[in-house]
Amino acid sequence: MNAPVAPCLELTATIAFEVVPLDCAEEEVAPAGARKARRLGRGDKVALGWLLGPFLLLLAWTTGSAAGLIDARVLPSPWATVATAVGLIRDGRLQANLAVSALRAGEGFAWGVLAASVLGLVAGLSQLGDYAIDGLVQIKRSIPTLALIPLLVLWFGIGETMKVTVIAISVFIPMYIQLHTALRGIDVRHLELAETLGLSRWRFIRQVVLPGTVPGFTTGLRFGVMGAWLALVVVEQLNATSGIGYMINLARTYAQSDVILVGLVVYALLGLASDAAVRWLEARVLVWRRTLAG
Amino acid sequence: MNAGSRSAADGPIVQVRGLVRRFTLRGVLNGVDLDIRRGEFVALLGRSGSGKSTLLRALADLDHEAQGSGTIIVPERLSVVFQDARLLPWMRVLDNVVLGLKGPDARARGLRALGEVELAGRARSWPYELSGGEQQRVALARSLVREPQLLLADEPFGALDALTRLRMHALLGRLSAVHKPAVLLVTHDVDEAVALADRVVVLADGRLAADMAVPKGRGGRVDLADAVALRRRLLSLLGVMGLRDRTSVSDHEEKLTIEQ
Numbered sequence: 253m254n255a256p257v258a259p260c261l262e263l264t265a266t267i268a269f270e271v272v273p274l275d276c277a278e279e280e281v282a283p284a285g286a287r288k289a290r291r292l293g294r295g296d297k298v299a300l301g302w303l304l305g306p307f308l309l310l311l312a313w314t315t316g317s318a319a320g321l322i323d324a325r326v327l328p329s330p331w332a333t334v335a336t337a338v339g340l341i342r343d344g345r346l347q348a349n350l351a352v353s354a355l356r357a358g359e360g361f362a363w364g365v366l367a368a369s370v371l372g373l374v375a376g377l378s379q380l381g382d383y384a385i386d387g388l389v390q391i392k393r394s395i396p397t398l399a400l401i402p403l404l405v406l407w408f409g410i411g412e413t414m415k416v417t418v419i420a421i422s423v424f425i426p427m428y429i430q431l432h433t434a435l436r437g438i439d440v441r442h443l444e445l446a447e448t449l450g451l452s453r454w455r456f457i458r459q460v461v462l463p464g465t466v467p468g469f470t471t472g473l474r475f476g477v478m479g480a481w482l483a484l485v486v487v488e489q490l491n492a493t494s495g496i497g498y499m500i501n502l503a504r505t506y507a508q509s510d511v512i513l514v515g516l517v518v519y520a521l522l523g524l525a526s527d528a529a530v531r532w533l534e535a536r537v538l539v540w541r542r543t544l545a546g
Numbered sequence: 547m548n549a550g551s552r553s554a555a556d557g558p559i560v561q562v563r564g565l566v567r568r569f570t571l572r573g574v575l576n577g578v579d580l581d582i583r584r585g586e587f588v589a590l591l592g593r594s595g596s597g598k599s600t601l602l603r604a605l606a607d608l609d610h611e612a613q614g615s616g617t618i619i620v621p622e623r624l625s626v627v628f629q630d631a632r633l634l635p636w637m638r639v640l641d642n643v644v645l646g647l648k649g650p651d652a653r654a655r656g657l658r659a660l661g662e663v664e665l666a667g668r669a670r671s672w673p674y675e676l677s678g679g680e681q682q683r684v685a686l687a688r689s690l691v692r693e694p695q696l697l698l699a700d701e702p703f704g705a706l707d708a709l710t711r712l713r714m715h716a717l718l719g720r721l722s723a724v725h726k727p728a729v730l731l732v733t734h735d736v737d738e739a740v741a742l743a744d745r746v747v748v749l750a751d752g753r754l755a756a757d758m759a760v761p762k763g764r765g766g767r768v769d770l771a772d773a774v775a776l777r778r779r780l781l782s783l784l785g786v787m788g789l790r791d792r793t794s795v796s797d798h799e800e801k802l803t804i805e806q
Binding site: 441442447451466 | 626635688
């Protein structure tokens with residue numbers, strides 16, 4: 253219980269300024285040949301270093317194909333794949349299928365985001381809304397969306413409606429959960445502040461609650477985008493007559509592994525591009541947040 | 547007991563009578579009576595867990611779930627400064643200051659308040675760009691721009707380093723002299739209480755165990771000998787042992803804080 257007695261602050265400061273530099277200087281002029289500490293870190297970072305792995309894979313693929321070690325029926329050579337891609341673009345098949353796929357995914361994504369925003373806000377902002385909506389969503393969450401496809405086929409047939417619905421649900425679930433969690437997790441300290449400042453309910457929602465949920469919303473968007481592409485790949489295997497998935501399926505029938513490869517690369521590019529778009533949006537709307545990367 | 551009773555003509559702006567607050571089994575406040583006059587600076591001392599913050603939260607009407615009884619009268623215009631600055635991270639500094647303010651001149655008043663805490667140049671900064679002391683100054687500006695009749699401060703300098711804390715003491719002393727709100731400063735720092743307050747009350751066992759005026763000389767300066775005597779009494783009230791035996795003269799110049 254004895255309160256430790258600190259010397260007066262001015263005194264501490266004087267001592268610190270006079271003594272510490274001296275100490276440091278003495279240690280720095282250590283005798284030559286002194287022990288050097290072994291560095292145990294991971295080594296220095298290099299810009300674009302992450303490209304090493306993909307480059308090695310490409311190198312193995314190229315040399316393997318050139319040396320005839322890889323059967324072209326299993327995996328066509330890089331140059332054959334590029335030639336196929338050029339051919340598909342030239343006769344317009346790739347663009348047409350890409351447009352259909354992108355539209356399909358975009359439509360489902362838009363519906364999913366809309367539904368998640370409306371229902372997430374209702375459930376997140378009012379207790380009654382929470383009771384009405386959240387339990388249902390939690391039950392739905394335990395059923396994988398793709399397991400609903402047979403039922404949705406019965407209801408909506410095998411046309412676009414079913415496909416867009418599956419994509420929309422796949423986007424809705426992660427987005428709703430992120431948004432709902434963010435709304436429920438509003439900082440109680442900010443709530444107290446709003447109360448002491450006498451904010452109205454509307455101002456509280458607009459200036460405190462909603463801005464605070466933006467990080468959760470953008471995280472939800474990224475999960476939603478992933479969900480959209482995943483669902484797209486699955487529904488395009490189902491009796492589609494257009495789209496990248498259809499193109500891939502058709503190529504399988506004719507054993508055109510080069511076309512399958514082009515389709516997969518297109519999927520990868522779509523995924524990367526949409527994720528980059530969400531990140532770009534995130535950086536624009538979250539300038540107030542200090543990040544480790546920033 | 548009440549040091550404020552001498553000038554009863556100027557009626558108390560805060561009146562607390564028989565305030566009781568309970569958490570689960572333990573009573574935290576067991577009948578607190580407290581008056582604060584208009585413009586009076588009161589420091590509320592107490593050991594950790596003594597219910598200082600409970601009392602402040604009751605005055606701020608932040609204890610919705612609390613069990614208890616008693617009457618509380620507080621003025622309409624009331625501001626709270628918390629231990630953490632509680633700036634909204636998604637609002638620039640000026641927007642934080644004027645949050646909830648109405649009127650066309652709100653931003654001009656906000657800028658003036660930022661000037662008073664010497665942060666006029668940081669109006670467009672984001673909160674994360676400020677140091678802890680600067681953030682707490684913004685919080686102070688946010689409270690003062692509302693021209694409160696009562697300022698409640700819950701250990702507002704507890705999270706700051708010692709040097710920054712001293713500068714904040716000077717700033718708060720200056721600003722409260724200009725704006726003259728009644729202040730209830732919750733603290734566990736006896737020196738902070740003696741340096742800033744007109745009156746020090748001590749909370750112990752759920753009641754006000756002491757209520758002492760801080761003797762102020764000319765120009766509002768605290769006489770050193772008086773302050774040392776008062777500090778010693780406060781420390782012994784707070785149960786800090788062994789200090790009564792310390793009689794060396796150098797004692798007077800030491801900075802003492804109660805360890806939690």
